[in-house]
Amino acid sequence: MSDRIHQTTGLRTEVRQDGHLQLSLETSEIERPAPDEIIVEMAAAPLHPADISLLLGPADLSSTVAIGHGVQRTLSATIAPERMAGLATRVGKSLSVGNEGSGVVVEAGQAQKHLVGKNVAVMGGGMLTQYRKVPISDALPLPDGVPVTSGAAVLINPLTALAMLETMRDEGHTALVHTAAASSLGQMLNRICLEDGVGLVNVVRRPEQAQMLRQQGARHVCDSSSPDFVAELSALIAETGATLAFDAVSGGSLASQILAAMERNALASLHGYSRYGSKVRKQIYFYGGMDSRPTELNLWAYGMTWSAGSWLIFDQLPQMAPERSVSLRERISRDMLTTFACDFAGELSLSELLDPENLKRIAARSTGQKYLINPSIGLER
Numbered sequence: 509m510s511d512r513i514h515q516t517t518g519l520r521t522e523v524r525q526d527g528h529l530q531l532s533l534e535t536s537e538i539e540r541p542a543p544d545e546i547i548v549e550m551a552a553a554p555l556h557p558a559d560i561s562l563l564l565g566p567a568d569l570s571s572t573v574a575i576g577h578g579v580q581r582t583l584s585a586t587i588a589p590e591r592m593a594g595l596a597t598r599v600g601k602s603l604s605v606g607n608e609g610s611g612v613v614v615e616a617g618q619a620q621k622h623l624v625g626k627n628v629a630v631m632g633g634g635m636l637t638q639y640r641k642v643p644i645s646d647a648l649p650l651p652d653g654v655p656v657t658s659g660a661a662v663l664i665n666p667l668t669a670l671a672m673l674e675t676m677r678d679e680g681h682t683a684l685v686h687t688a689a690a691s692s693l694g695q696m697l698n699r700i701c702l703e704d705g706v707g708l709v710n711v712v713r714r715p716e717q718a719q720m721l722r723q724q725g726a727r728h729v730c731d732s733s734s735p736d737f738v739a740e741l742s743a744l745i746a747e748t749g750a751t752l753a754f755d756a757v758s759g760g761s762l763a764s765q766i767l768a769a770m771e772r773n774a775l776a777s778l779h780g781y782s783r784y785g786s787k788v789r790k791q792i793y794f795y796g797g798m799d800s801r802p803t804e805l806n807l808w809a810y811g812m813t814w815s816a817g818s819w820l821i822f823d824q825l826p827q828m829a830p831e832r833s834v835s836l837r838e839r840i841s842r843d844m845l846t847t848f849a850c851d852f853a854g855e856l857s858l859s860e861l862l863d864p865e866n867l868k869r870i871a872a873r874s875t876g877q878k879y880l881i882n883p884s885i886g887l888e889r
Contacts, residue, residue: 518637759799785811857886
């Protein structure tokens with residue numbers, strides 16, 4: 509019996525030495541699964557901001573040139589010379605795309621034979637491909653009655669939102685601030701905090717985003733485009749007592765504004781004067797980079813008791829106690845169609861994804877315009 513049983517066609521992205529980004533579909537073979545592995549025929553995979561960043565990099569999409577049709581199509585776009593230095597580690601490497609998705613199990617190792625024919629959600633990278641082999645630890649069987657497309661985005665964002673609250677509790681905070689709060693993740697975090705009674709300050713970038721969150725029950729929302737943003741942010745942090753923030757924007761002065769508002773709230777209850785500021789621990793974690801500008805921090809505006817660092821769900825999960833990880837996944841399974849539901853603007857095949865106009869829409873990362881990719885359709889040669 510052959511050790512290879514499936515050919516799979518998947519999306520690849522490569523930064524080339526000549527200063528071009530190339531997107532293409534490539535076919536490869538998958539080896540038979542080990543005892544605790546499954547092979548999934550992928551039916552749906554979302555394009556999260558991190559996926560889009562890997563897929564497109566800093567390419568100028570107005571320069572995109574398409575060659576060929578169907579699975580033979582390739583796209584090429586130029587990258588500004590000054591951006592190439594930051595891409596040195598990925599030049600010449602053909603990379604797979606897609607952090608998570610869902611599909612049906614078509615083959616399984618001996619210990620997982622009972623999953624054959626079942627719908628599962630999977631994560632682990634490289635999901636924009638027809639077939640994907642993963643360890644069972646990176647899979648979540650979908651409950652009966654849950655459509656396969658409804659399981660496409662039930663791991664990364666739900667686990668991220670839940671793990672943020674785990675970090676909050678572990679570090680002794682009682683409320684938090686979240687930026688880019690109108691995102692799919694932000695809407696999900698809002699629902700979780702409402703259910704759990706956790707104070708959440710939602711920072712958005714446009715008035716219509718603020719209105720949308722309020723319609724979803726959000727109690728504390730402020731718009732960074734408002735001329736009164738700093739005062740509104742300070743008032744909401746005082747109301748909630750938030751001392752922890754998760755920042756998906758990172759660039760510019762937003763992080764500094766949040767930390768300064770936390771310090772002002774802490775100083776309001778300080779008796780006497782301290783040249784070192786309050787002793788209230790203030791923490792901000794950067795977990796995204798929606799703003800490519802440098803991060804501006806005014807170190808003396810927050811006292812001496814504060815920290816800033818990076819936070820990534822893929823670093824958090826291995827550190828989590830096994831029983832906590834199981835508990836979070838059980839909650840996701842229970843509330844998959846409610847708390848952890850995600851809406852999509854439409855579905856595209858891999859071939860349709862390699863359409864310059866579709867890529868421009870996806871690159872805009874507009875709220876409410878997240879697309880599902882079905883890697884198993886439209887692969888005719």
